[in-house]
Amino acid sequence: MSASGEGPPGGPAKKAAFVAVVGRPSAGKSTLINLFCGAKVSIVSAVPQTTRDAIRGILTREEGQLVFVDTPGRYRSEKKGNRKLREISSQALGDSDMALYVLDATRPPGPEEEDIAALLAPHAERAVAAINKIDDPGADAGRARAFLAESLPGLAPALCLEVSAKTGEGAKALSDALFAMAGEGEPFYGEGIYTDQEVDFRIAEIVREQAILRLQQELPHALSVEVADAQLSAAKPGPGGAAGGGRQKLWARVFISVERESQKGIVVGKGGAMIREIRLAALRELAQIFDWKIELDLRVKAAKGSRR
Numbered sequence: 001m002s003a004s005g006e007g008p009p010g011g012p013a014k015k016a017a018f019v020a021v022v023g024r025p026s027a028g029k030s031t032l033i034n035l036f037c038g039a040k041v042s043i044v045s046a047v048p049q050t051t052r053d054a055i056r057g058i059l060t061r062e063e064g065q066l067v068f069v070d071t072p073g074r075y076r077s078e079k080k081g082n083r084k085l086r087e088i089s090s091q092a093l094g095d096s097d098m099a100l101y102v103l104d105a106t107r108p109p110g111p112e113e114e115d116i117a118a119l120l121a122p123h124a125e126r127a128v129a130a131i132n133k134i135d136d137p138g139a140d141a142g143r144a145r146a147f148l149a150e151s152l153p154g155l156a157p158a159l160c161l162e163v164s165a166k167t168g169e170g171a172k173a174l175s176d177a178l179f180a181m182a183g184e185g186e187p188f189y190g191e192g193i194y195t196d197q198e199v200d201f202r203i204a205e206i207v208r209e210q211a212i213l214r215l216q217q218e219l220p221h222a223l224s225v226e227v228a229d230a231q232l233s234a235a236k237p238g239p240g241g242a243a244g245g246g247r248q249k250l251w252a253r254v255f256i257s258v259e260r261e262s263q264k265g266i267v268v269g270k271g272g273a274m275i276r277e278i279r280l281a282a283l284r285e286l287a288q289i290f291d292w293k294i295e296l297d298l299r300v301k302a303a304k305g306s307r308r
Helices: 029-037 080-095 111-126 141-151 171-181 199-215 261-268 270-289
Strands: 015-023 055-061 064-070 098-104 127-132 160-162 223-233 249-258 293-302
Touching: 015 029, 015 080, 015 111, 015 171, 029 055, 029 064, 029 171, 055 171, 064 171, 080 111, 098 111, 098 141, 098 171, 111 127, 111 141, 127 141, 127 171, 141 160, 160 171, 199 223, 199 249, 199 261, 199 270, 199 293, 249 261, 261 270, 261 293, 270 293
Parallel strands: 015 064, 015 098, 098 127, 127 160, 249 293
Antiparallel strands: 055 064, 223 249
16 A cells, blocks of 8 residues: 555555544543443543543544544533533644534433534534434434534535444444545554553553442542552463463553542441452453553552642
């Protein structure tokens, strides 16, 4: 394949594009990206705005490569934190070649949906809409289509596709539409790579996901996670000193930070039960991501301003 993105002689040119994924909180953006990439790229929970960064997931097929940029759910609020999250999604949209607008078919469109449609209006010719959660009995795809026709008339009706990120229904048609819209170009990443996240970031995000899932009633957003130290050791030699006797081991010291001393006990739990549960659940998730044997030294600390 040449630098221009041309395929083999007589074959179709390869496609390559960055795709900004935007939508309301809990519309299913992260679940859809994980589905496309075939592995966990973005963490998922029922808590709105779990995604705090622009996270890249990579889909490589015979026809080319799409790099999905998962963005925080856009929430109408003038609090400083919410303004920052909106800036992240706006920048990702401006930096990307295309946009994927994910709508929740179970919820009626509201002011937040109108804001997103207004944001996407100048980019409608390079956008595709995914009407998500059609597997839910409460889904109303017709309502979502009517909203798009009225609020985003520049978006072609044929590019408003119904999908279930949970079951995979409609996902192939959606990815086909995105590849058809993508321009020609070389792949940005090598085959087999499904995210460009650093190891420390992935560990911290998995721990944060498991903490949020268990503490969403008490501490939905008043916690953050950081990897203070990590070491990757060589695999132990096999019998007689032969190589390949075992897996490499990744050890990491990870801190869950809360804003007040009184909140530490909530994370630790009675007799350390909660933090142990978070640690074991995170280890199970990390075992699906990394080939290494993982050891987590998980601790809790109070750090004023950790939410910021």
